[in-house]
Amino acid sequence: MRYLPHTKEDIQSMLEVTGHKTLENLFDSIPQDLKSKNGINIPEAISEWDLNAHMEHLASDNIACRDYKCFIGAGSYDHYIPAIVPYLISRSEFMTAYTPYQPEISQGTLQGIYEFQTMVTHLLGMDIATASHYDGGTALAEAALISLRTHKTANTVAVSRLTHPSHRQIVDTYLRPTQFKVIEIPCTEDGITDLKALEAMEDLAGICVQSPNFLGNIEDLEKVRQIATDKKAMMVASFTEAMAYGLLKNPGSLGADIVAGEGQSLGISKSFGGPGLGLLAGTKKQMRNLPGRLIGKTTDVKGRPGYVLTLATREQHIRREKASSNICSNNGLCAMTAGIYMATVGKIGMRKIAQLNHNKAIYLKKTLIESGLTPAFDVPFFNEFVMKVPEGFDQMRRNLIEEQCIFAGLDLEPYYPELKGHYLFCATETVSKEDIDYLAKEVQS
Amino acid sequence: MKELNDLNLPEDVRYTEDHEWTKASGDHVIVGISDYAQDQLGEIVFVELPEVGDSFSQGDEFGSVESVKAVSEIYLPISGEIAEINESLEDAPELVNESCYEKGWLVKIKPSDASQMDNLMDKTAYLDMLKG
Numbered sequence: 001m002r003y004l005p006h007t008k009e010d011i012q013s014m015l016e017v018t019g020h021k022t023l024e025n026l027f028d029s030i031p032q033d034l035k036s037k038n039g040i041n042i043p044e045a046i047s048e049w050d051l052n053a054h055m056e057h058l059a060s061d062n063i064a065c066r067d068y069k070c071f072i073g074a075g076s077y078d079h080y081i082p083a084i085v086p087y088l089i090s091r092s093e094f095m096t097a098y099t100p101y102q103p104e105i106s107q108g109t110l111q112g113i114y115e116f117q118t119m120v121t122h123l124l125g126m127d128i129a130t131a132s133h134y135d136g137g138t139a140l141a142e143a144a145l146i147s148l149r150t151h152k153t154a155n156t157v158a159v160s161r162l163t164h165p166s167h168r169q170i171v172d173t174y175l176r177p178t179q180f181k182v183i184e185i186p187c188t189e190d191g192i193t194d195l196k197a198l199e200a201m202e203d204l205a206g207i208c209v210q211s212p213n214f215l216g217n218i219e220d221l222e223k224v225r226q227i228a229t230d231k232k233a234m235m236v237a238s239f240t241e242a243m244a245y246g247l248l249k250n251p252g253s254l255g256a257d258i259v260a261g262e263g264q265s266l267g268i269s270k271s272f273g274g275p276g277l278g279l280l281a282g283t284k285k286q287m288r289n290l291p292g293r294l295i296g297k298t299t300d301v302k303g304r305p306g307y308v309l310t311l312a313t314r315e316q317h318i319r320r321e322k323a324s325s326n327i328c329s330n331n332g333l334c335a336m337t338a339g340i341y342m343a344t345v346g347k348i349g350m351r352k353i354a355q356l357n358h359n360k361a362i363y364l365k366k367t368l369i370e371s372g373l374t375p376a377f378d379v380p381f382f383n384e385f386v387m388k389v390p391e392g393f394d395q396m397r398r399n400l401i402e403e404q405c406i407f408a409g410l411d412l413e414p415y416y417p418e419l420k421g422h423y424l425f426c427a428t429e430t431v432s433k434e435d436i437d438y439l440a441k442e443v444q445s
Numbered sequence: 446m447k448e449l450n451d452l453n454l455p456e457d458v459r460y461t462e463d464h465e466w467t468k469a470s471g472d473h474v475i476v477g478i479s480d481y482a483q484d485q486l487g488e489i490v491f492v493e494l495p496e497v498g499d500s501f502s503q504g505d506e507f508g509s510v511e512s513v514k515a516v517s518e519i520y521l522p523i524s525g526e527i528a529e530i531n532e533s534l535e536d537a538p539e540l541v542n543e544s545c546y547e548k549g550w551l552v553k554i555k556p557s558d559a560s561q562m563d564n565l566m567d568k569t570a571y572l573d574m575l576k577g
Binding site for chain 1: 491493499516
């Protein structure tokens, strides 16, 4: 949107048309006591030169991952973004956050999102994927609502304690004011969801388990499937690290009814925590239950291929009272970004990057053990894992940030008080062997 | 769209104000939408039906019919339990357009009170209602 201020002449000619003497007269209808007497308290205008200097000064207070070595994931991952991705999404044809309101005129955007949907279904092993949601947390909340709408009697969803804490908070925010209930599935000492405890839970509409979970550990989704089937509940698999499915068996092949997760890893920069990309996919059976929108491919009267809004969001157009969600928006630009990223790296590339992540994480864990940290769990992981740290680690970690520009893991205590003295580490393809060796040396000393 | 006098309105079914029809068949009653309803809706692309075993009261919404023009709720003409649904509509919803009283039926129900059939319209009453 352009911002073009009015000149004095513009204002004068408009006042002549409206028949007011001064600009003040135009606002005469506003009662005096509602008007601000001292004007608005903002500084005087400054030159573009000074403004740029001011903004750069403010920006220099930020800590951007680009300038640091980041050994933290926890829902936001530092992956390499090929130059073609920001180049293509910056094109003016794509540079909008929305599915256009007269969608069929924007064939390029629709084709891009159609291809994004197709690649998401391949990545997650599902039949159908939506054109995106705000982030992993809102996608998970929508998944929980689908299970509740579908189930005839139960009004409770069970969410694993090892689901990302922010995602759990979002689900809770969605469901707390309603008649629905959220209960937490506890975790075991091995750092995985306590499926025995889940088996003892009754009257569930949905079971939500994240894998790899917040502690980086891979969950037994096959077992979750069995339990969900026994309980006639819907199995919702969630994730924060989409890259994991370059290597791991995807949730669809393990029987998930719905998959919800965060797609930030697919070419979207961390940007201080957002915007993310909510991925939501289901089986064909869920098609009419999925919120949001779906782009489809068809042919025109001459038999040429074309793209259409196949399932338009009911929240926006007809039958609002039957809406499956109260959110009509999506993250079109981020979906396009993820689509371009996946098309760029391809299936084989995705697998190679995922393998690289896993290999580096294994190497990081090994070197940290040699440096005196203790592994907290002995469970398969992808690119994140938890280490128990010795006394004094916290201070050393702070020094590393300030003096060496290294983020050495995430303190888990604020999220899981029982994990006091435990840190979550992550290694992606962006850290080198030298970076890992350097960190290990610092930790050892 | 058809003229009212051209509508196919069989004598052996009962009609509702919401344009469903129903007909006894052994212990069950069959339910569908009338020729008028399918004609007004136009090309039907999806029929949403309940599951076998679900119970409804007379007048309850039990699903929806979606055409290229609109989505319309469908209401059960008499109370009962869903005994069977027309599964062929999942892949061929156009059957409702092509054969709304035969191949395009929607559900079969086990009525809880078959006498409710008596308060539905016959062909003459239904046609009168359509003519206003």
